Amino acid sequence: MSTIRVRYAETDQMGIAHHAEYFAWFEVARTDLLRHSGTTYRQMEADGLRLPVIEATARYLKPVLYDDVLEVRTEVTTIGGARVGFTYEVRRQGTEAPAARHPPAEPGVRVVVTGAAGFIGSHLTESLLADGHEVTGVDAFTDYYARSAKERNLEACRAHRAFRLVEGRLQDLDLRPLLEGAGQVFHLAAQAGVRASWGREFSHYTDHNVLASQRLLEAVRAAGGARVVYASSSSVYGDAPSLPLREDARCEPVSPYGVSKLAAEHLAVLYHRNFGLHVVSLRYFTVYGPRQRPDMAFHRFLKAARDGEPIHLFGDGTQTRDFTFVSDIVAATRAAADSGRPGGVYNVGGGERLVLSDVLRQIEDVTGRRLEVIRDEIQKGDMRDTFADTTAARRDLGFRSAVSLREGLDREWAWIRGQA
Numbered sequence: 001m002s003t004i005r006v007r008y009a010e011t012d013q014m015g016i017a018h019h020a021e022y023f024a025w026f027e028v029a030r031t032d033l034l035r036h037s038g039t040t041y042r043q044m045e046a047d048g049l050r051l052p053v054i055e056a057t058a059r060y061l062k063p064v065l066y067d068d069v070l071e072v073r074t075e076v077t078t079i080g081g082a083r084v085g086f087t088y089e090v091r092r093q094g095t096e097a098p099a100a101r102h103p104p105a106e107p108g109v110r111v112v113v114t115g116a117a118g119f120i121g122s123h124l125t126e127s128l129l130a131d132g133h134e135v136t137g138v139d140a141f142t143d144y145y146a147r148s149a150k151e152r153n154l155e156a157c158r159a160h161r162a163f164r165l166v167e168g169r170l171q172d173l174d175l176r177p178l179l180e181g182a183g184q185v186f187h188l189a190a191q192a193g194v195r196a197s198w199g200r201e202f203s204h205y206t207d208h209n210v211l212a213s214q215r216l217l218e219a220v221r222a223a224g225g226a227r228v229v230y231a232s233s234s235s236v237y238g239d240a241p242s243l244p245l246r247e248d249a250r251c252e253p254v255s256p257y258g259v260s261k262l263a264a265e266h267l268a269v270l271y272h273r274n275f276g277l278h279v280v281s282l283r284y285f286t287v288y289g290p291r292q293r294p295d296m297a298f299h300r301f302l303k304a305a306r307d308g309e310p311i312h313l314f315g316d317g318t319q320t321r322d323f324t325f326v327s328d329i330v331a332a333t334r335a336a337a338d339s340g341r342p343g344g345v346y347n348v349g350g351g352e353r354l355v356l357s358d359v360l361r362q363i364e365d366v367t368g369r370r371l372e373v374i375r376d377e378i379q380k381g382d383m384r385d386t387f388a389d390t391t392a393a394r395r396d397l398g399f400r401s402a403v404s405l406r407e408g409l410d411r412e413w414a415w416i417r418g419q420a
Contacts, residue, residue, distance in 0.1 A: 110182045112226075114138045114170060114216065115189035119291045120231065120284075122153035124186060124330050125163065134162045136178055140169040142208070144192060145294050153291050170212035175219035179226060184337045187216055188231040190261070193295060194381045197257035209260035210267070217271045217279070228268070228279040229336045232345070234322075234386050236262040236283060243353065244322075244389035247283070247345045255381030265345065272343035280340030282333060285349035285388045289326035289408055290415035298323075298409070301360070302416040305367040315378035317357035320385045322349040325403035325411075335397040344396070349388025351401045359405070366409045 111128050115121040116137025128135050137157065141147050157163045166178060170189060179185065191197075191208035213230070220226055235258035236251045253259045268279040292299040304311045332348040340346065364371055393399035403411075 109184065110134045110136070112136045112138065112178060112182045112185045114185070114187050115231075116157070116165065117141060117150035117154050118188060118192075119153070119289075119293050120287060120326060120329055120333075121186075121188040122150075122157065122291060123289075123326050124188065124333055125154075125157050127330050127334065129157060129160045129162055132162075135164070136182070137163060137165045138170065138173070138178065138189065139165065139167060140189065140208075141167060142191065142204075144196075149291075149294065169208075170216050171207065175216065176223060179219055179223040182223070182226045185216070185220055185226045185228045186231070186333060186337070187213065187228060190231070192257075192293060194235060194255045194257045195379045197255055197260070198380065202256045202260075205256055205260040209257075210263045213264040214267050217267060217277065221271065221275050221277055225277055227337050228277065229333055229340065230264060230268050230279060230281045231333070232265050232281045232283045233258065233261045234283050234285045234347070234349070234388065235383065236265065237383070237386070239384050243385060244387040245347065246389045247347060247392055254383060257381065269343055278342045280336045280342065281345045282336055283345065283347050283388070284329055285322040285324050285347065285386055287324050287326055287329050289412050291326075292412060298363075298412055299416070301363050301371065302367065302409075302413050303419075305363065305369045305371060305413075306416055308369075310372040310374050311360075312374050312376050313356070313360075314376050314382060315356075316375070317355070317360070317373075319356050319378075319382075320353045320387065321356060321359075322351070322353055322387045323359075323405055323408070324348060324350040324401065325408035328399075328401045328403055331402075332393060332397055332399045335399060339397055341396055344392075346393040346397060346399075347388040347390050348393055348399065349386075349390055349401070350403075350405070351388075351390065352405065353385070353387035354405065362406060362409060366406070366413050 111133045113121055113125050113128070113135055116125045116135075117139040121137070121139070125135050125137055135157070137154070139150065141150055154165065158165070166173065189208070189212060191204045197205050217228070220228055234245065235255055236253055237245050237249060238252040238254040238258065240249050240252075242249075251262055253262055265281045268277075268281050271277040272279050288296070288298045294300070294303075301311050303309075328350065329348060332346070336346065360371055360373070390399060390401075
């Protein structure tokens with residue numbers, strides 16, 4: 001830990017200004033890093049090394065004033081080469097320290113996963129079972145896509161003695177016995193699909209995404225307050241004027257689906273503020289990987305490559321996305337239950353803004369097959385661009401995307417070929 005005194009408009013040799021109201025002293029990062037590594041600037045210069053690049057994020061707990069003595073707590077992560085990831089926390093000397101992260105749930109803790117038969121839900125359930133948790137999975141097996149695909153998703157879970165499946169809708173089930181003794185609840189059940197959420201179908205979205213979420217929150221409250229992680233979506237943002245997307249950006253969804261997911265986020269905040277429920281919402285950015293739903297782009301593209309069929313591309317291909325591999329999503333989701341800020345919202349993304357036409361070329365490289373592309377009009381409700389700012393998730397959840405797009409595509413391609 002370092003202590004420093006604020007001085008208005010100080011500037012060090014590197015041209016970093018210090019303002020009493022907008023404190024940002026990255027030199028502290030460098031000093032602590034060198035102390036941590038046991039070297040000095042002079043030694044580095046003598047060895048012909050340049051100063052390390054600092055990638056820093058800050059958590060502002062209170063505004064700072066002139067002549068304040070501040071404590072700076074640091075965490076250093078080596079990214080590679082001379083690149084270093086650095087997180088620091090600044091607080092006024094003598095104030096209460098921020099709450100520590102909760103330790104991961106001990107093996108054997110009873111967990112509930114809604115939407116357990118789905119793409120992400122089944123991966124999450126397997127991860128929890130592998131770490132020794134007792135898991136109750138809940139799934140309504142809606143007809144958005146074939147039940148047989150969801151049954152296949154659950155094959156490994158069903159073979160585990162610590163897994164129990166309850167079939168039914170959250171709106172209809174008696175949730176009290178399901179939640180009894182549960183320490184964590186992962187709420188992934190939802191009516192999926194942006195393009196299908198228009199017209200008469202919207203009633204399914206309000207029913208499964210809003211009403212079901214409200215009933216679950218009420219049941220958790222009545223059962224004694226397990227930690228809840230709600231799986232939201234980047235669709236809540238809409239076409240934001242600037243990227244990357246931060247959690248405090250104005251949310252203006254461009255699809256009824258996005259509206260329903262945002263409504264459930266608001267419910268989560270309400271139940272936290274009014275009843276003290278420990279609820280954390282995660283905004284997933286374009287998740288892909290084995291078991292991906294058949295209507296999702298990578299599944300459709302890779303299946304078409306396997307079968308020698310054309311693909312349908314909505315729009316001109318210049319739209320951009322932040323793709324996130326499913327194992328990274330699972331890691332962030334589990335971390336949110338352990339250390340997420342109650343009432344908080346976090347972006348979970350892959351860390352790259354990729355042009356869709358460039359991704360198609362990567363798919364051709366992975367599959368070794370040329371894609372025949374049929375261009376269709378852009379669909380109502382599709383966002384133009386997405387790119388997540390994951391600063392908050394890195395700080396509070398320890399999240400960092402671990403799977404590159406190429407590696408993730410290789411894994412999904414292997415799964416798609418196995419489905420033939």
